[in-house]
Amino acid sequence: MSEKAKRVAAAAAVELVEDGMTLGIGTGSTAEYFIELLGQKVHAGLSVSGIATSDRSAALCRRLGISLTTLDDTPVLDLAVDGTDEFDGALNLIKGGGGALLREKIVAGAAKRFVIIADGSKQVDVLGAFPLPVEIIPMARQPIVQRLTDLGAAVTLRLDAEGAPFRTDEGHWILDGDFGPTISEPARLAGDISTWPGVVEHGLFCGMAERILMGSGDQLTIITG
DSSP, X not given: OHHHHHHHHHHHHHTTOOTTOEEEEOOSHHHHHHHHHHHHHHHTTOOOEEEESSHHHHHHHHHTTOEEOOTTTOOSBSEEEEOOSEEOTTOOEEOOTTXXXXXXXXXXXXXXXXXXXXXXXXXXXXXXXXXXXXXXXXXXXXXXXXXXXXXXXXXXXXXXXXXXXXXXXXXXXXXXXXXXSOBSOHHHHHHHHHTSTTEEEESEEXXXXXXXXXXXXXXXXXXXX
């Protein structure tokens, strides 16, 4: 059921894409549906260029014939489309379950419009059931663990399949902070974490998304906050 819902959301996002657009192209299972459907449109003659938020998404785009560019060449994007791990009624998000939060936030910030695609399981009343990813410089691990713990989070260092610290595409580590769900003031927490030395980025996306395209079975709901 959720796979159908993801595809419904992704299909709705593809309908927002117009010929000649520059796109931010997200990461994750729902974003991959978007990439696949976009590839079909490109094969049928649609002309777009995109910036992928992860090496995995970039590889899929290349395989499907979607042209890629860079923010050096295209610093302003028409539209960014990405998935999310959680969202609340005010369109605050937790992202970064796939480890691409830094690039995702950079790309979303460069876009005139930022649209989220998700299935209904990602909708929550209060953020925090999904652990909050915090991308860090390895040297700063223990001080940041202590700060997150002081705020009430249970903190773990994300590991890869071999048991070594997971490294993002930019070479950083990720701490996952399990808050409960108790993040009742996400913008405030986002501002606090951003000031900590050693934090590269965090997975709270507040005040960025224009809308959520949410699939539930074969039905689409548009949430604008």
